[in-house]
Amino acid sequence: EDQVTQSPEALRLQEGESSSLNCSYTVSGLRGLFWYRQDPGKGPEFLFTLYSAGEEKEKERLKATLTKKESFLHITAPKPEDSATYLCAVRSGGSNYKLTFGKGTLLTVNP
Amino acid sequence: DSGVTQTPKHLITATGQRVTLRCSPRSGDLSVYWYQQSLDQGLQFLIQYYNGEERAKGNILERFSAQQFPDLHSELNLSSLELGDSALYFCASSEGLEDIQYFGAGTRLSVL
Numbered sequence: 444e445d446q447v448t449q450s451p452e453a454l455r456l457q458e459g460e461s462s463s464l465n466c467s468y469t470v471s472g473l474r475g476l477f478w479y480r481q482d483p484g485k486g487p488e489f490l491f492t493l494y495s496a497g498e499e500k501e502k503e504r505l506k507a508t509l510t511k512k513e514s515f516l517h518i519t520a521p522k523p524e525d526s527a528t529y530l531c532a533v534r535s536g537g538s539n540y541k542l543t544f545g546k547g548t549l550l551t552v553n554p
Numbered sequence: 555d556s557g558v559t560q561t562p563k564h565l566i567t568a569t570g571q572r573v574t575l576r577c578s579p580r581s582g583d584l585s586v587y588w589y590q591q592s593l594d595q596g597l598q599f600l601i602q603y604y605n606g607e608e609r610a611k612g613n614i615l616e617r618f619s620a621q622q623f624p625d626l627h628s629e630l631n632l633s634s635l636e637l638g639d640s641a642l643y644f645c646a647s648s649e650g651l652e653d654i655q656y657f658g659a660g661t662r663l664s665v666l
Contacts, residue, residue, distance in 0.1 A: 474652065486556065486644050486657035487597070530597065539610045540651050541587070541599035 445470045445535050449545035456521055456552050464516040464529055464548045472536030476514050478507050479530040481547070487530055490516075521552045557581065558658035560645050566664045572633040575661045579626055579647030585609075586628040587655060588620055591642040603628055604651055635665045 446469040456462055468476065475494055479487035491500045493509040500507050504525065506517040516529055528549045532542040557580035567573055579586050588600040599612035603622035614620075617635075622628045632639060642662050646655040 477654070479657075484659075486558070486646075486659045488556070489654055489656060492654060532597075534652070540585070540602055541610055541612055542597075542655060543599070544597040546596040 445533055445543040447531055447533055447543055447545035449529075449531050449548050451548060452546070453549040454551070456518075456550070458522055458552055458554050459520050461517070461519045461521070463518070464531075464550070466514040466516070466531030466545055467512060468514070468531075468533045469512075470533050470535040470543075473533060474536050475534045476509055477532040477534070477542060478514070478516055479532065481528045481530055490529075518550070521550075523552050523554050526550055526552045556656040556658060558645060558647050558656055560643075560658035560661050562661060563659065564662050564664070566666065567635060568666055569635055569637060571635050571665075572631065573635065573663065575630040575632070575643055575645075575663075577628045577630070577645030577647075577658060579628070579645075580656055583647035583649050583656075584626065585648045585651055585653070586622055586626070587646040587648075588614075588628070588630050589644045589646065589657075591644060591660070592640075597644070600630070609651065632663070637665050639663065640665045 448467045478490040481487045491507040496511045528547040530547045532544040559578040584605045587602045600614040602610040620630045642660045644660045646657045
C-alpha cells in the first residue's frame, strides 16, 4: 500500500528565513508526486507535479525536487502569506487513480 | 477559485440521519473524486467516477454511496450518520484519469 510521510509536522520561520519541507514516500510504480497548499477552511490548491527522479519545478519562492524515495519543497525567503499547510501526495501505477496524501506540514512565517 | 463547486459549505445534522453533498466539476472535466479529511487521518480517498462510471474505490463505508450524473455533477450520499463521520468532505475533478486534480472548497459536516 502507498505510504506518504511528511516532516516536520509544523515549522515556524521568520520572514526571509529559507527552509525545506520533506515528503518521504513508498509506492509501487510512481505515477506522479503532487504538492498542494491548503489554507484554513479551504480546499487544497495545486502547486506542482513531479514524475521522475531528478526533476525540479519552481514557482515564485517555492521549488520542488524529487528523488526515488523523497521529495523536498524548498521555500526561499518566505513571506507571511506563505503560511499554510503544505500537502504531499502520490499516485501509483495500476488502475486506481487516487492520490495518497501525507498529513501535511503546517508552515507559519512570522513577520 | 479552482472552478470546482461544492454545496453546501456547512451541514449540521444528527446521528442516524442521511445527507447529500453535491459537487460540480470544472468545465470539461470528466473525472470526479471524493475525499474525506479529518484531523487525525488527513485526506483519505473515498471514490472516483469517470464520465458517469465508477472507476476506483477507497476506504468508503457501506453507508456511503456516490454517483455521477449525465451532466457530470456528482453527489455523495451519507446515511445512518455517526459522530465519527464529522469531517470535511472534498470533491476534486480532473480532465482525464491521470490529470491534475483540482479541489473544491469542501463541505464541513458536523454530526451531533
